[in-house]
Amino acid sequence: MNxxxxxLRASGRKILDFGVGEADFEPPAAILEAARDALHRANHYxxxxxxxxxxxxxxxxxxRDRGHAADPSQVVVSFGAKQALFNSLLMLLDPGxxxxxxxxxxxxxxxxVELLGGxxxxxxxxxxxxxKIRPEMLERALTPRTKALILCSPANPTGATYTPEELRAxxxxxxxxxxxxxxxEGYQAFTYTQPHASIATVAPELAERTLIIDxxxxxxxxxxxxxxxxxxxxxxxxxxEKIQSQSTSGVSVVAQAVAAAALSGSQSVVESARATFERTxxxxxxxxxxxxxxxxxxPDGAIYALPDVSGLYGIMHQGRELGSARDxxxxxxxxxxxxxxxxxxxxxxxxxxxxxxxDSARIKEVLAAIRAAVEGSxxxx
Numbered sequence: 001m002n003x004x005x006x007x008l009r010a011s012g013r014k015i016l017d018f019g020v021g022e023a024d025f026e027p028p029a030a031i032l033e034a035a036r037d038a039l040h041r042a043n044h045y046x047x048x049x050x051x052x053x054x055x056x057x058x059x060x061x062x063x064r065d066r067g068h069a070a071d072p073s074q075v076v077v078s079f080g081a082k083q084a085l086f087n088s089l090l091m092l093l094d095p096g097x098x099x100x101x102x103x104x105x106x107x108x109x110x111x112x113v114e115l116l117g118g119x120x121x122x123x124x125x126x127x128x129x130x131x132k133i134r135p136e137m138l139e140r141a142l143t144p145r146t147k148a149l150i151l152c153s154p155a156n157p158t159g160a161t162y163t164p165e166e167l168r169a170x171x172x173x174x175x176x177x178x179x180x181x182x183x184x185e186g187y188q189a190f191t192y193t194q195p196h197a198s199i200a201t202v203a204p205e206l207a208e209r210t211l212i213i214d215x216x217x218x219x220x221x222x223x224x225x226x227x228x229x230x231x232x233x234x235x236x237x238x239x240x241e242k243i244q245s246q247s248t249s250g251v252s253v254v255a256q257a258v259a260a261a262a263l264s265g266s267q268s269v270v271e272s273a274r275a276t277f278e279r280t281x282x283x284x285x286x287x288x289x290x291x292x293x294x295x296x297x298x299p300d301g302a303i304y305a306l307p308d309v310s311g312l313y314g315i316m317h318q319g320r321e322l323g324s325a326r327d328x329x330x331x332x333x334x335x336x337x338x339x340x341x342x343x344x345x346x347x348x349x350x351x352x353x354x355x356x357x358x359d360s361a362r363i364k365e366v367l368a369a370i371r372a373a374v375e376g377s378x379x380x381x
Contacts (some may be wrong), residue, residue, distance in 0.1 A: 004333055016366045018354040019339040021156065023221040023303055025273050025358050031220065031262045038257035046250030049241045050077030050229065054256045057263040058214075058229055065188060066198040068212065070231050076240040077251050077259075081186045081215040081228035086112050087247075088182055088211050088230055089148070091239050093118040097147035102133045103347035104306070106156045106184070110347075118147070122347060127308075130300065131158035135169045142177050149174065151199060152184040154191055157306050157346045157353040159281075159299025164197040171203030180209045186228075187302040189219040189270050192278045194300075200231075208233050218303065219270055220262040227251055227259040276358045277303055283360055287367040292374055303356045306343065310350040315377045325352050335373040338366055 001019075009015055049055070055072035062068045078084040085108070089099070095117035101109045103122045110120035123141045125131045138149070151170070153162040162170075174181065181199055188196040200210045215228030230240055244250075281298060285305045288296040293311030309328045314321050317331045325342040329352050332338045343351030357363060 001330065001333065001339070004330070005339060008333070008337065013337055015337050015339060016362070016369060017339040018357070018366060019341050021304070021341075021353075021355055022223045023218055023273060023277075023358075024355075025221050025269070025276070027221050027262065028265075028269050030265060031222075031258055034257045034261035035254050038254045041253045041257075044253070046253045046256060048076075048245045048250045049237070050075060050250065051253060051256045051260070054227075054260040054263075057260040058231070061263040062212070062214075062231060066185070066196060066212075067201045068198055068231070071234075073234055074231050074237050075229055076232070076237050076244065077227065077229045077256060078244060079228070079248055079251055080217060080226045081184065081213050082108055083244075083248070084213045084215070084228045084230045085109075085150075085182065085184065086116075087240050087243050088213065088232070088236075089113060089116050089118065090243055091236065092147055092180055094147075096145065098143060098145040099147060100138070100141050100149040100179075102151070102155075104131065104155070104158050104343065104351075105150075105347050106152060107345050109150050109152070119145070121146070124347075125158075125160065127297070131155065131160035132162055132166060133170070135173045138170055138173045142173070142179070146177065146179045148180040148182055150182045150184060153197075154187040154299075154301025156187065156302055157304045157341075157343070157348065157351075159302040159304055159306070161191050161194065161301035162197060162199075163194060164202050167197055167199045167202040171199060171206055174203075175205060178209075180211065181206060182211050182213060184213045186213070186215050186218050188214065190274055190277055190303055191301040192274075192281065192299075196301075211236065216259045216262050221273070222258065222262060225255040225258050227255050273358070277356050280356050280358060280360060280363060281305065283363050284354060284356060284367075287363060288354070288370070291367070291371050292378075294370075294374075305354045305356065306348060306351050307354070308351050312374065315374075325350055328352060332370065332373065335376070336366075336369040338369055338373075 055075040113120040212231040217223040285298040296307035329342040340352040
């Protein structure tokens with residue numbers, strides 16, 4: 001896919017790229033100015049667990065955004081939420097341990113488990129349930145080998161967003177089993193039908209085995225600064241700090257200053273982005289759903305739309321019929337110059353993922369391109 005995109009761009013074609021999984025708005029200049037102010041500290045090592053300024057900002061933001069009270073000593077700052085998850089799994093897993101991974105999933109969830117010698121056990125959520133696992137599904141999946149559940153809400157790529165009542169029901173199942181909860185909440189700012197709810201807040205009885213994983217990449221459009229963190233029970237936070245001290249050490253003090261400024265400053269940029277994505281998620285999802293052969297529901301959270309494209313199977317492309325989401329994604333690139341990601345990578349066969357833009361004009365453009373490709377294919381002999 002990437003090779004074909006590069007080839008088309010080199011030939012001067014305009015590509016409509018809806019594949020990159022990051023927000024497309026610009027962070028306020030005041031946030032980035034914190035980098036300039038921190039340059040005089042950039043020549044020195046950062047504290048392994050994070051600067052006092054950032055850890056205090058994370059604690060305050062967690063109280064503000066999810067109603068979860070913590071102490072700075074429970075925070076370990078890492079190079080993005082991806083490292084936070086990896087270090088948490090590295091700390092918890094022994095070879096052969098099972099980790100429950102609701103599917104569809106972010107591509108790194110099962111991959112990281114496998115890389116560490118664990119066994120990812122997929123729990124397949126159903127579209128008619130809003131892509132959310134239910135208590136009875138969780139109960140059936142748990143075994144004596146289960147070490148952890150990765151719970152992502154709002155979720156990539158589905159936008160599935162758990163209510164407090166749904167989290168409470170899952171917590172009741174988990175209370176009878178000795179396993180950890182890795183609560184991935186990187187999209188917590190982008191919920192549209194209800195406020196964000198965290199299992200850490202809903203189920204305080206699980207506090208000693210719940211780890212919150214978050215970051216500034218999505219919420220503030222600061223993906224390139226690579227700042228994420230884990231909020232964990234103190235005993236686990238100390239273990240995470242030891243792991244990081246022997247691998248990457250501390251995150252750049254400049255990046256941490258930017259993250260602290262984002263968390264501590266005005267949240268108007270986040271509120272504006274949420275309002276924009278609330279509108280564009282509906283425009284994109286409903287527009288895709290209106291195209292023949294495509295079915296798409298409006299996501300409750302995150303910044304993605306996940307249409308079912310199985311209705312396009314059978315269209316001829318390069319001498320063969322489309323028969324998978326990957327085929328459709330490559331066909332859309334060739335015929336419509338549209339980049340999306342095939343759902344097989346996310347455990348969502350028959351679907352493709354589009355990242356929400358903040359510009360309605362881009363949505364109209366991509367919908368017109370896809371519609372023209374579909375209509376053209378129906379006319380081809």
